[in-house]
């Protein structure tokens with residue numbers, strides 16, 4: 001990381017022209033020209049949003065910090081978020097989903113990156129025999145348990161600038177600088193051009209407490225400890241190894257879920273592939289009689 005990047009403030013309150021005399025401008029959007037005098041930072045407890053929180057220290061009186069916990073976040077993460085906010089004097093807002101995550105998993109299924117249709121909640125309604133467990137996509141689970149509650153919290157406020165720790169180099173990015181959603185919320189990414197090493201170097205330089213999974217080989221935040229989703233990501237194996245090493249007491253429940261899902265996935269895959277194989281075995285030049 002260059003010295004300049006270290007020193008570049010994410011907000012430029014002095015350069016920005018206030019919209020009205022006496023009003024401050026925390027962030028003037030380079031994309032829309034809008035002057036935002038307040039912002040919400042969605043703090044996940046991972047290294048990237050932690051870096052944004054540290055960069056934002058001089059302006060924390062203008063920034064609400066939101067932390068969504070569906071109820072099963074790794075204890076390490078919750079402790080670090082609480083300790084960091086206490087240290088920086090942040091009045092943390094806890095965001096909860098509309099129902100406990102176990103109840104949601106019962107209703108919609110365990111999260112998985114590959115969902116056999118006959119185990120989805122939509123199909124289960126048409127089946128005579130109830131399923132022992134349902135399966136949903138990881139994205140849907142995070143959407144309902146984390147992202148929507150966070151969005152609703154923004155909508156309940158009058159703030160329309162959202163700060164995120166997403167970087168251009170991240171494996172999954174979604175939206176980027178310049179995004180204004182249908183509700184008029186503008187998204188800003190103060191560390192967009194940083195690398196993972198830049199972030200860790202910055203946090204070490206600031207004396208921040210770094211989430212311990214990053215120092216133990218896992219290069220991403222760990223969300224719900226019993227999550228069976230997001231297994232297609234680059235860091236999924238590191239995450240599992242970290243959990244087994246650091247939280248052996250969690251492993252029986254993680255294994256119980258993994259065994260159940262593996263059995264369902266294997267059965268459903270074999271059944272589907274055997275039919276596809278039949279189609280492939282039919283000679284291609286045979287004409288229907």
Ligand code: SF4
Nearest residue numbers: 141142145223224227
């Ligand atoms: S981290 Fe996993 S269990 Fe938690 S909300 Fe997201 S998909 Fe669901």
